[in-house]
Amino acid sequence: MLLCHGANWDASGWAETAPRFSDRGLPALALNFRGYHGSTGSTNRRSAVADVVSAAAWLRAQGADQLALIGASMGGHAVLMASAEVRPECVVAVSAPVRAITAEEAGRISGRKLFVCAERDSLGAAASVQRAYQDAAEPKSIRLFPGREHSRAMFKAAYGEEALQAILDFVSAAKP
Numbered sequence: 001m002l003l004c005h006g007a008n009w010d011a012s013g014w015a016e017t018a019p020r021f022s023d024r025g026l027p028a029l030a031l032n033f034r035g036y037h038g039s040t041g042s043t044n045r046r047s048a049v050a051d052v053v054s055a056a057a058w059l060r061a062q063g064a065d066q067l068a069l070i071g072a073s074m075g076g077h078a079v080l081m082a083s084a085e086v087r088p089e090c091v092v093a094v095s096a097p098v099r100a101i102t103a104e105e106a107g108r109i110s111g112r113k114l115f116v117c118a119e120r121d122s123l124g125a126a127a128s129v130q131r132a133y134q135d136a137a138e139p140k141s142i143r144l145f146p147g148r149e150h151s152r153a154m155f156k157a158a159y160g161e162e163a164l165q166a167i168l169d170f171v172s173a174a175k176p
Contacts, residue, residue: 001028001029002067003021005036005072006076010032017152018030020168029055068088069111071092072094073150074098077097080097080106080132086110091110091114094154094167095116095125095154099128100131102135113141115132116166116167117129118148120147123150
């Protein structure tokens with residue numbers, strides 16, 4: 001499983017949630033995008049997608065037979081866009097896409113899909129998330145939660161445990 005961070009944090013932001021996946025027998029690797037936490041380069045929409053594709057290829061080369069892509073905000077956009085090439089078993093987008101993607105892009109999202117967002121997301125992502133969900137092919141699910149939290153802040157909200165549990169259950173369903 002590959003965990004992808006948002007623009008205002010790095011892979012260490014998954015430190016509290018990653019063990020929850022491991023507890024279910026789902027090993028997780030948190031990716032630092034270019035320019036984050038001491039890495040070189042800088043991240044943009046294209047490089048983030050390329051980073052996801054490269055990390056997924058590395059995981060497959062290490063023997064990962066099933067792959068889940070999970071991303072929040074910028075990382076959510078990256079996993080959605082990379083999924084067509086990566087062909088994961090499932091993809092989870094938290095508060096993503098923030099900005100609308102085209103119906104054609106949404107139609108290329110591969111694997112089982114879970115979109116998770118706060119109904120009044122502080123960056124306004126809810127409308128784009130709902131549109132991407134609408135345009136994505138089956139199988140797909142969406143979970144909207146009452147609140148304004150964006151990205152990993154959702155996990156600290158009153159509904160945070162429910163949101164995280166929904167993601168854990170969704171990803172666990174792909175496990176053989």
